[in-house]
């Protein structure tokens with residue numbers, strides 16, 4: 001890397017803040033841009049921060065014209081699947097148009113390296129498990145479609161303008177860094193692990209499991225949980241790989257999954273609280289099983305998840321939520 005300067009867009013959010021911490025500890029000079037619509041000032045660590053909205057086309061353009069970054073990491077997005085169904089316009093605006101603004105600003109200022117947070121939502125209903133990168137892409141939600149649309153943009157921008165990019169398709173991001181005061185604080189929280197833990201700690205009254213009649217061993221959905229710090233490491237490795245492979249699309253997961261009930265049982269065991277769940281009807285479009293084949297990422301990035309252990313993840317999140325029952329301040 002030339003100067004070791006990177007721009008992290010969406011770096012006040014859950015995954016972005018853990019990435020910014022990791023990158024800073026790896027010796028990179030990190031600048032975070034975020035509009036704080038979902039992120040938290042208190043999640044910023046040792047970074048330059050500027051508050052700006054990616055849908056405001058001129059701001060990033062001006063910023064990139066007067067600052068030179070070795071690479072841009074793009075975490076900013078609207079990311080609630082259900083909301084994307086009821087309000088797709090927000091998703092096309094905040095995901096696709098914002099990403100287009102970013103690419104245009106990069107193109108006109110000579111910034112040529114991008115790491116993009118994509119999602120396993122690009123695949124839609126799995127035809128085979130584990131999911132490989134060459135599985136058909138039939139996203140079933142506007143959220144997933146916006147991620148796929150951006151991946152297509154990145155492909156075209158690489159071919160035509162030489163902007164190299166890695167689209168990293170995360171499975172379920174999980175875990176946190178409680179010793180650094182970093183955790184997961186989405187409002188509303190749609191992710192299972194923090195919700196089960198909030199329930200165990202008496203911070204919410206009910207815990208719904210959506211569907212117990214799926215074709216899985218215990219009838220509940222199975223997901224592949226990947227630690228945010230493992231994701232962060234993969235981002236740095238993906239950037240290094242762009243030298244040799246200018247267009248990357250990789251699954252980031254562990255290759256194995258846990259059912260919703262297994263997660264609840266693990267939280268019960270570690271917290272010592274006997275948890276009673278309420279079974280609600282299935283959510284439309286929830287596949288029974290979403291598990292990555294991460295073999296290509298293992299090979300190309302020379303990367304292996306080292307923190308993605310359910311017991312450790314649950315313990316960390318329990319610690320963070322206990323320390324921050326109301327989430328981040330402010």
Ligand SMILES: NC(=O)c1ccc[n+]([C@@H]2O[C@H](COP(=O)([O-])OP(=O)(O)OC[C@H]3O[C@@H](n4cnc5c(N)ncnc54)[C@H](O)[C@@H]3O)[C@@H](O)[C@H]2O)c1
Nearest residue numbers: 010012013014015035037038039053054076077079117173
């Ligand atoms: N969390 C997961 O399990 C998961 C799984 C797959 C993919 N992803 C993707 O990873 C990325 C990060 O997810 P997350 O869970 O950290 O989300 P998050 O909501 O915690 O973080 C997103 C951040 O981007 C900021 N942001 C949103 N729109 C912006 C805009 N227009 N301008 C500037 N900043 C803006 C928000 O304020 C927030 O800080 C997203 O792109 C998401 O789609 C996440």
